[in-house]
Amino acid sequence: MEYLIHLAILFSIYAILGVSLNLVVGYTGLLSVTHAAFYGIGAYTTAILLTKTGVGFFSSVILGIIVAIALSFLIGVVLSKFKGDYYAIGTFGFNTIIFAIFLNWQNLTMGPFGIPGISKPELLSINFANNFNFLVLALIFLGLIYFIARFITKSPFGRVLKAIREDEKAIVVFGYNTPYFKLAIFSISAAMAAVAGSLFASYLTFIDPSSFRLMESAFILAIVILGGLANLRGAILGALFLILLPEILRFVGFPPDIAAQMRQVVYGVILILVMLYRPQGLIGEYKL
């Protein structure tokens, strides 16, 4: 049971990341591959505050959100100038730069050592070291973020985002200053990713830069694309599928010495098959 609870916690953290990235990739049509950087910002803000200062978990989450919004604002302003594929490559760049900062700004982030000993959240004497309680907390956060995302996508703001995805030049003529909208959704999704980072740091009690690489952003992107673009439930389904799949494959009896590599082959082939036969993802609405 302990194992399933652990998987459920990982699932809810990556569902938050999937839902938040879906707002940018699925609804606004911007291929951002830097989500793991904001995921890392949230994790490191919480880790540094919880280990070095007396700040509590929940206030560290809020501070993480603020730092993520500030940074995403700067990056968003620069990114809004890039068009099409260049947007994606620009995000490759920002993810690499932020990862280099995590790795080399030793006196802040302790560099390659990572930060151990991150305490668990404290709230009216609930023992969050017990994974089940932590799972409930994670699911509450997921529910909250899902509700906010749903509110946004159902609002006129969400409609404008979809219009930007469909035909940005046209919606501009009808009076929408689209860079503001793209910047707003970019920052909102960054803030949500920071929350996921804070949860991850406090759950694992140890983080190091290797969890926030470029390939992690590609993994979150795969969740959104596999699950379904412009469909929040799709992002959740994608997270469920991509967290469970490697675990199920642990039980599939590949011969031991090539078991791990075979899983990578299966993972790659699944990505290709989904793109070939179901490009809008499992329950996606928008064809990529």
Add this chain to the structure above:
Amino acid sequence: MNKLTKWVIGIIVVIAVVITGYFVSQNSSKVSTEQIKIGVVAPMSGNLAFLGEGIRDAMLLAQQDLGNTQYTYELIFEDDQLDSKITASAVNKLLGVNKVDAIVSFGSGPGNVVAPIAEQNNVVHLGIASDPNVAKGEFNFIHWTPPAEENKVFVEELQRRGIKKLGVFESNQQGAAAVMADLKEKLKETDIEIVTDQVFNVGEKDFRSIISKAKNSGAEIYLLMAFSPEVEVLGKQIKEAGINTPLTSIEAFELSEQVDLFEGEWYVNAASPTGDFTTKFEAKTNENPTLGAANAYDIFNLIVAATEAFKGSTKPTPNQIANELTTIKDFNGVLGNLSVDEDGIVISKAAIRMIKDGKPVDIDN
């Protein structure tokens, strides 16, 4: 999105969850009384897969060499790609499904992830890692020659050879950074000065420019603080830059595949692993031992030793094994004689060695 696809997707989700549940329940074996299960978490895929494979082969080798023991020892390997979230999943799977009695992890990062989980679940955890923080807690141990030990021997050797100017190439990877931090402290008390300190990323293959930076630093010897494959590429490019200043390292030369690159160079090694471990490992895998392979072999035997100490009808509880581990002194391991100190660090002596016509050899100075 018609009704049909919604139903189809719903069914797929249910099936996926059911499969996981089925696999989990079907495999979670009952706790057996005379079988000790050792779960090993190591990188088996990704670019450091060869290290995980070395750990696995070393432990399988140790299992083979096991004489007759009261309990049987089963090994279960799980891949974690040195990625924290997968390490956590692998450990929870080993605990929840396989009900392992002991966990072995590789690397300081994964070690720090496993330690709190092992402590919470009262399961013995031995990390092949240099970060002492991994050994915090009653159930956690690490088996890596502590940086202080290695640096003590290294500084003595520098002073013996009258070297005043040291050049350093260091990878910003956990193990290397831990050793360097400690070395810089030690050198403060000596008159040895680090004249150039070049840092590079793991996976770097083009060191030419940082070599040019260090070239005229006047260093009498260069310390290559990195592991394979970076250390071989670095050594090759230093020679290609026309530099023939002596090179040294801490442990890296022993594990290198192109040992003749470092012909005639002395270096510090964890301990002088007994000759036959290397030959046995090469016989089994026709590859030379990788980083941490000797440590893994020792760890398997340490667990066996701690468990066999209990002659009771049922196997000892993890607490008993943990306490027994702390009492181990002068255990004759592959990495020389090992003893476990009170905060769970397996101390093994460090030794100066040299590469002589392609073979690591002891220098008895």
Add this chain to the structure above:
Amino acid sequence: MEIVPQLILNSIIAGSIYALIALGFNFVYGATKFFNLAHGVMAAIGGYAVFYFAKTLGLNLYFAVILGVALAGIVGYGLDKFIYLPLRKRKASNMVLLVASLGAMTALQAVIAILFTSRFKTISQNIGTQKLFEVLGGVITQTQLIIILVTALILAGLVFLLYKTLFGKAVRAISDDEEVAQIVGINTNKIIGYVFFIGSALAGLAGILVGFDTGIEPTMGLGLLLKGVIASVIGGVGNIYGGVLGAFLLGFVENFGIWKISGEWKDAIAFTLLIVFLIFRPRGIMNK
């Protein structure tokens, strides 16, 4: 400061390796307009093919290199035939092709690791005892000299192919506008298949030469590809000369950058340069 000549030499060596990748990448991007992440793995395929033919089977080195380059080309051609072509037929967007190429990269890398283990291997027989040459105050090995010459040769070859042959005219037509090329009667899918063959073969050759210079490992592709993409974007995507120019600029900025700052910031420097170009000159140096 006699370090500068060596730095210039290092920059030229690094520049020519990036140029090799950028040439192949630009050639394919020019015709297909999508970022093929699997392009990097072709380098690993080339390297490992030579390792297998030369070291394991002991064939003559030059013959092994030709086989390696051909094999990389065939795999590239196969990828296009079975994955990208069906997707292009269905008018799939660049994002779909990008994710499919991510899947292909992950799967191919794992297959190589299964066949050859993921250990770092060298192809060259004479390790460390290469002939050294004194050039303008710096030191360069025989392999590195060959790399620079091969880069120049391939550039000339591609320019000849593109501007002097019928096939080249067809490729340029497709680069301008694929629909128009079809209307004019060019069998674009066949031509693009050949473009993939040549582009992947070039990547294979790059992998082989890097293998001789330092060594090969299954995951060598992604690192090389990212630098190749940066070089192409800086120089002007789809422009053959641009790719080479961008590669050398990247080589110089990186090497002189780490001279001034320090080694571990190399990737961050490369991507900062990219982002500066994306802001001020997204079309790259060469493109009008």
Add this chain to the structure above:
Amino acid sequence: MKILETKNLMKRFNGVRAIDRLSIGIEKGQITGIVGPNGSGKTTLINLLSGVLEIDGGEVIIDGIEKFTRVLPHQVSSYGITRTFQNVRLFEQMTVLDNILVVVTERNVFGSIFEKNIEHHHKISEEVLQKVGLWEKRNQLAVNLSYGQRKLLEIARTLAMKTEIYLFDEPFAGLFPEMRKIVASIIRELKQKNKTVILVEHDIGLIRELCDQIFVMDEGKLLAEGEPEAVLKKRSVIEAYLGE
């Protein structure tokens, strides 16, 4: 009173003068036709007036006071201008209703997240969709509509914005007769509401039937202007049409 005037309007595409010192005046509350052979700059003019293209020279004056030489595309609708496109540009993978709602809501981020008068927006949308007969298809995706329906949806989108000036770029192209009647009646209705319509059209019959004023353009220059009957008789206009 001229609601919209251009003075020496200039637009160059790498050397070629698409719009060449064009000065025209559009009367408020009238239907003005823009006619001319293909490539005479009609669509370019519409793109300049709606901010899709930047103005290279000259200026545009709204209501005799507002002057804009370099306007940002998203500010154009604040001058009370809306338009349709020569080849229909709808938000394909959004529903018909959403295609209308999206142009009706507040223009700033905060306003659009916390929308206040939702019923009002829905009422307008229903009203315009009823007018073009697409209300039953409101939940269908725009991409699945027929060609004619897509044209009507685009026109409905402009009506929903309730602006002053409407730029229609060949709204009748490819429509069946009964759809042409609907569009013609919509344009007449706009005129009754004293709205200004600028109509780019080829069909001379429609021009005669609908327009109060027409401007004939050729190679970016103004060839002739005035009542449709008088202008269409002029030799120069006929020659331009038949091509020398």
